[in-house]
Amino acid sequence: MPVRGCLALATLLLVACASPRGPAVQSPVQSPTAAVTGVSPAPVPATPSPTPPPAPTPTPTPTPTSRPLVPVPAEDASALAAQLEAAERTIRDPSARAEDLAWSGHLQQLVYRRLVDRPALRAPLLAALPAELRAVAAANADAGIDLRALVTPREKQDLPRWRIIEPATADELLRYYQEAEAEFGIPWSYLAAIHLIETRMGRIRGTSVAGAQGPMQFMPATWAAFGQGDINSDRDSIRAAARYLRSNGAPANLENALFRYNNSQRYVRAVTAYAEIMRSESLTLRGYHAWQVYYLTTQGDVLLPVGYRRD
Template identity: 55%
Template sequence: MVADDATGLFDQLVTSERAVRDPAVTGKQLAFMGHLQQLVYRHLIERPDLRDLVFAAIPQDLRGAADLNIAAGADLYLFGPGGARELPAWRIVSAPPMSALLADYSEAEAAFGVPWYYLAAVNLVETRMGRIRGDSYAGAQGPMQFMPKTWDMYGEGDINDTHDAILAAGRYLSAAGAPEKIEKAIWMYNHDNEYVDAVMKYAEVMRADPNAFRGYYGWQVYFVTTSGTFLLPVGWSKD
């Protein structure tokens, strides 16, 4: 689906970036464009020779988001478990409806003062908006990946429930200093500088243009092992 030349990648990047921001693009077309956007950025991270050619021509109105997306993706390449030998014991499910997620982020923002786009960025990085069901290598659980002991302190309800988990994330980030000290709060959420940088960058893209969330909503679950990179589609399970 993704091109392997600078001209093709440029066309796909501009087309997908504009499409996900267009409210008239919905349904399967929006999902396709969001996934295409993700694939183009992944390919450009892996091919810096093509990235330089593509980025030299990106329209000015898309350049800020493109710079942040490529930098965030590079951060996650450093952060992620790229040396894993086998696929994780996860189950991949459909993300909750976009409207439901946005309502949950907004509720958490109203209750705890944490801007919605930070919660969305955490949700994106942790579980691709709740698509990943399963524990992390460290034992974190649920769509916002809470350690059970942390959940006991900040969670209410079900750690695996999207609404409850997003509210708990807002509660935790607020207690850790957000929104005034949001970067510190995100570091408290996950003690990794690359993780913090990625969340901050994706959040900034959505702050600058809330419609960017529509693209991220279409991003799928990919997992990197020593044998290669694998798409884990909805319905996939290691069992």
């Protein structure tokens, strides 16, 4: 079995459960940016002049920073639904800017985490969403519930001995997924969903408590059987996962192959939910690609930003 105690499940970065106060942050990267104040125009001289001086040209007021570095999910269902709708629409917009995709994907993640943490918000939020987004929202929330059930919170002082790095771009990863699909027959979206759950698409560098390694979380013996190249390479690890799934019956029996990857029906359902969303709407990969690494502790969530390191 390639995965035992996978990293992202240990972090609950998956979908899962934000505290009511919102996520705690491991570094100042979470701090909201301060608003920029305007600059006053130069004063008109007090001494009279034979000819009136021209009116001073006002200095344009800089636009205030409109959003903090880390999104803050709303407290009530109506506002939360508005946030989610905006995020989902940006993710599906082919012309969306990279910074807006990153923000929207992170906000999307936090909204779904809040739904898992506060089940009473689910029904009114779904009712407030446009009809075309309800099934996607419900599937994401259900995946979060399944994955949350697989996680045991740790003490806050026991943060993991990992590094958090910038992932490869969504376009680069999509190319790796599709190459593996072409060679091994595994639908690319299922490889992407596993990658998302295991290490947030390669953000986590570290070894699980059971000894699993790499972006797709292989035990050393399984890597020896199915891996080629560098276990920490996204491309090599994705291809190894495709080989492993094919050896266990995929694509004809994906459910069985996923269960062999991680022996939990909850895991199988979560992978399938994310994969089918991406298979139906490929642009949604860009939202999942922006999901961050959260570590669930007994004192609440801790965001492990890019640059986090504990040896």
